[in-house]
Amino acid sequence: MDRHHLLQELQRIVGNGAVRYRPADLLVYEYDGSVDGAVDTAAPAAVVLPSSTEQVAAVVKLARRAGLPVVARGAGTGLSGGAVAQAGGIIISLTRMTQVLDVNPTDRTALVEPGVINLELSEHVHGDGFFFAPDPSSQKACTIGGNVAENSGGPHCLKYGVTTNHILGLEVVLPDGEVIWTDTARDGYGGLDLTAALVGSEGMFGIVTKALVKLTPIPEATTVMLAAFGSLEDASHAVTSIIAEGNLPASLEMMDNLTIQAVEPAYNAGYPMDAAGVLLIEVDGPTSEVAAAAEDIRRICITSGATSFRQADTQAERDLLWKGRKMALAAMGRLAPNYYLHDTVVPRSRLNETLQSVGDISRTFDLQIANVFHAGDGNLHPLMLFDRRRKGDVERILEASHALINACIAVGGALSGEHGIGTEKRNYMTLVFSENDLRAMAGLKAAFDPEQRFNPEKVLPKGYMCGEVRALHIQAMEQRHGIVPV
């Protein structure tokens, strides 16, 4: 299919105003939130902005006829290159499908289109007494569809779980253009849990056109505490003790001194500028439970050597304490023009050790690294600060990143807690998974997408799957059609 014909067909499906094809218009779709250098930019052939499931399905069928890759895209805030069209093709942007179609307080569910913005969903259901629990830092911009693709997390995941724990069903356009509902979270369901397979599949199994999400009731009481420490070791010790004593806070976030240097002058949230680290702890639940837990946590922090401890109970005070954490990335511009935000997870008990490694890497590669992370679940976000314009900085960052990833895997960690593998970490998959493990993943991918056109060049290692993919493809063709392609 030639380009002219392709564009004509796309315009016929979504309307002239919903197709982008001029180079200047495609520029903004060549990248996402990932670091240029760690993830390559790439241009799609065209971008469409459909308004309905039918339009999405029609575009997918057209792409299939044309033999083109398809990349689904939300707000483009992803950090691993998931929405970048590495192999070209058509980007389907879901940002015009922004409706909250239904809210049912008895069912505790909302039916939403994929372009609904994460925070706006919580705001929408607030009046009914609910919120959508997964709250990534990008929640003012990121979309539910993106959250589903990446199985997004956020500070409240310690208690409430990640996106997959809040998705009850999905309407999905499959790579062959078929539209299915996967409504799997109920008793008496006799089938495979396709919803579970789809969440976190990074746009490689299907395109979400509707999501039936679980809403969480707003708890009776919430309190936020800020504890400052003279060392990150003391702060880590407090985290371990809080959990060991049977407390499960809603959030348990840590920030180091470098982060405080950026954040405090910007927002005046009240973070002590001389603290080696601060713990931001949120507890919620029934009123008496919250009061008792807060008291326990206060005691634990003091015993662990906290140099100061504050508790915020009014909404305004809580919001201010959280501002420092939620806007931490935005404040980094005060320290350096660029940063590489990492996303590794280690077992909580190895947190201290890992922070030491981060310190070592910082010295070895002569880099400033700020640490802001979800201490409660061991999900580290070291921010490597750099200046892209300075010769050698990008190379140093990439080498340091390599050392960091290896250090985290060495203590039993995982490659990604929230950001996904995308293009960014696909070549590290062999560090964690065996050939068998990856073959099995490729098999699942082939079941959904035998032609390998949905978000190619992601997740599975580069070059690894070509032969395997071809073998699987041949097998699939044999089985379905009884023919053997040459």
Next chain:
Amino acid sequence: MINHHQNGLDLGVEIKQWVRPGTAQELGDTLAECTAASRTVLPFGGGGSVLTGHVVPKFDVGIDTRGLSGVINYQPADLTLSAGAGTTMAEIAVVLADKGQELPIDVPFPDSTTIGGLAATGFAGPRRLLSGSLKDAIIGCEYVRGDGLVAKAGGMVVKNVSGFEIPRLLHGSWGALAVLTSINLKVSPRPRSEATVQAEWQDVADAVASMHELARKIPSLAASVIDVHDGRVTSSVRVMGREEAVEATVANVLSHLPPDHSIVASAESRDVWHSYVNAWAPPREGAQVAIGVRPSEVAATVDLIQTVLAAEDRQASLSIAPGLGSIRVRFDRDGAELPIWPLSQLAALPDRATGILESGPDSIRKATNPWGPQQPGQAVMVEIKRQFDPGNILNRGRLFI
């Protein structure tokens, strides 16, 4: 010929040869051989759900997973635990309780139910209302595909988005795709105290409405169930947490209930729920249907069920979790032989109701599709099955694909 398992459990199915692998690789070799020779395989844990699905009179090979048992790695400070798939839930519970932790899920017959079996069948009890199900606690696993490939996915950390979600796909897959060999779990602090508030009702609809109202007003409720049995309608609400919180919440619950109520504290509270949860497991005698609807449709669905039961002059007991949209209909031995209902009626229910026949006499299992209405995505499910179990040896003929 019925082949009795070592425990003397009557499986109702003939197993020509039992294999009890001690390692995942041994199991891999067995399944690879079975695939090559097209020998059918029944994976077996505690046997609690062996009566679910289509009737298959015999399997060539039974895999006794209890050779793959034992806690492998427990890190209380990390809130993670991994165990062999053949480990009983009771053994896991004891290890966790020793450190003041638990898996916050309901487990039927924990002395025989294995973690692998619980994961494969996707059983979820009333605690799913607040704490989610086993699916939410799985953070990784090792498994052997039908073709004998031994692989792992996920990891031992509580947040992980590395690679595709095979562990959660295998949850509830009824052994169609692979046999789990070990499972990694995220555990939780154990609630320090609990209590149950029970009330009697004249009318199920009033009980359902009350449970919905309670769930709206008191979001911290751990579970709620309505039991309809021998003409009595009893609601039970479970409250868990610190002592002072449980007291306060119980008082709050009472303020929304009619005067005829009772409070069951602590150890007795646990017993109440053990008995409800055991009743949710497939019974060995009689028949049981598990139905899933939207919570807001529970009242209408229960009404339909009771209308049809009355019209057919049949007796059944109901166990309803209104907040989950979950309804179990249990027929005793005498009542089970009548032509099966209500699976055929499910198509008339609103909005994608689901339902399976969890157990029943062979005649009934053969007269209907025990897996209920076919679920969307069949083509993809068939492809996934082909990828994982190309020889179709695992549970051949028994399942929904």
